[in-house]
Amino acid sequence: MAPPAETYLAIPPGDHCLSGNLHTGDTRGKTETIEEAPTYITTPQHGNDNGNILFYYPDVHGFYNNSLLLMDAFADAGYHVFGIDYFRDDPIWKHQNADKSVKPDFDRAAWRDKHVAFAKATVPKWTKAIADKYGKDTTKYVCAGYCFGATYVLDSLTKGFISAGAFAHPGSLTEEQFQNVDKPLLLSCAEKDHAFPPGKRNKAQAILEEGQKKYQVQLFQGVSHGFAVRCNLEDPYERYVKEQSYRGIVEWFNFWLSQ
Template sequence: MSSSECFENPPTLLISTSNGVGTVQDVGGLKSYVTGSPHSKRAILFASDALGYETPKLRKLAAADQYLVVVPDFFYGDPSYPNNPDRDEWLKAHNTDKGHEDAKQVVAALKSKGLSAIGASGFCWGGNVVIKLAGSTDIQAAVVLHPGRVTDEDINEVKVPIAILGAEMDKIAPQEHIKHLGEILSAKSEIDSLVKIFPGVAHGWTVRYNDEDPFAVKSAEESHLDLINWFTKYVK
C-alpha cells in the first residue's frame, strides 16, 4: 500500500479534543475519539487513513446522532505526515494486520458494553483493516473508501454486506481493480455488496477534499451519504 497518495493533501489543522463535539476515551486499550449517541445500542468504528484519527474531516464525518461512533488511534500517537520519506518503514511499523487485531479488541470492548450491532468504515490504510474485519461476523456491515491494495483473497473472505467506494483517478486502487473486486463480490450471492466509482476524483477524496472546490465537496458528501445509507440498512 506504500504510495505517495496515502500521504498527500494533509489536514490544515487538528481538532482539539476539547472542542465539545466528542471526547477521547480508552476503548479496547486504544485511545479513541468517541462521538455520536452515548445511549445507542449501535456503533460504527472508523479506521483512519495514514494521517490518523485527529484529522478534522474524519472527525466531522464521525458525528452521527443515531450511532455511537468510535475512531481509534491505531497508530499510538504516531500518524504519518505528508511526503514522509520513511513511509515504507512507517507502514512496516503500522501494518494492517496489527490494525486488524487492534480493531477486533475495540469491537469486543463495544460488545462488552452492550452494543448489539456494529459497522466498520475504513479509509485507505483503514479500508484494508475493515476488509479484514469483514472476514468475520464480528461486525454487521462494512464500508471501504479508497482502500489500499486489496487482494482477491481479502475479498473472497468477506462475510458481511460491504460497500466499496473507489475513485476514477486512484493510482493505489485503480478503478479497474475496484470493478474486478466487485465482480468477485457479485458472485457471492449470499452477501449484499455495492461497488461504486466516483468520477473526477483521486485517492483520499472523501476525507481530504478542498473546501473551496464545489465539485470536490459534492463528491465527498455523496460518498458520506452512501456510507450512512449502507449502515442504516444493515446496522440495526
C-alpha cells in the same frame, strides 16, 4: 510477512496518501484508551440515537481534524462512534515536510509494518472490548474505513459480529480478503485512483459478484484518492462528492441494520 505484490487489488499506502486539504471546525468527542489504542468516542446529538455502534478505521493521517469531524458526522446520523488510533500518535503527517513530501530520513516501510502489526493484532480485541462494555442486547454494529483502514473493514466482515461495512479509496487489499467477505460491503471509489485502479477495482467487483456477496459500488468521476476525507471543500463538486460518499455509507448502514 506482507502478501506478494501481485495479490494486492489496492496497493499499500504511498505518496498518493499524502496530498489533500485540512478541514476546519470544532470537534466534540473525547479520547480514552481501549486495548492500548487511543480511541475517539463521539455520540449522537438532538435525540436521534439509533442505539447502534460504528467502528471507524482512519487513513494514514490518523486522528486529525478531518477524521474527527467525519466521526462526529456519523454520530450526527445516530451512531455511537468509536475510532481507533492504531498509529498511537505516530501518524504519517508527523513525517511530512511543509510541501507534503516525506522527510528524507523517514523509513516508510518500517513505519507501515510497525503499525500494520499493531492494528491487525489490536482491532479484533478492540472491537470486542467496545461491544462488551458499550453494547446492549439490541445493539448492532457497522464499520467504516478509509485508505489504510479499508483492510480492517474487510477483516471485520469475515464471519464476525459486525453486520455491514464500507470503505472509501482503499489501500492494502488482497483478492483473498474480498473472497472472504461475509457481510454487506459498500465500496466508495474514485474513477481513477492510483491505489485502486479501474482494472483492480473491476476484479474486486467480479470476486464479490462471483461469490454472491452483498455489495454496492459508488463511483465518482473527477476526484482522486482521499476524496472522502481530504477533499477541497471550497470546490463545490469535491464537497458534493464527499457528502455523497458519506450519505451513501449512512444509508447503506441504515438499510442493513433495519433488516
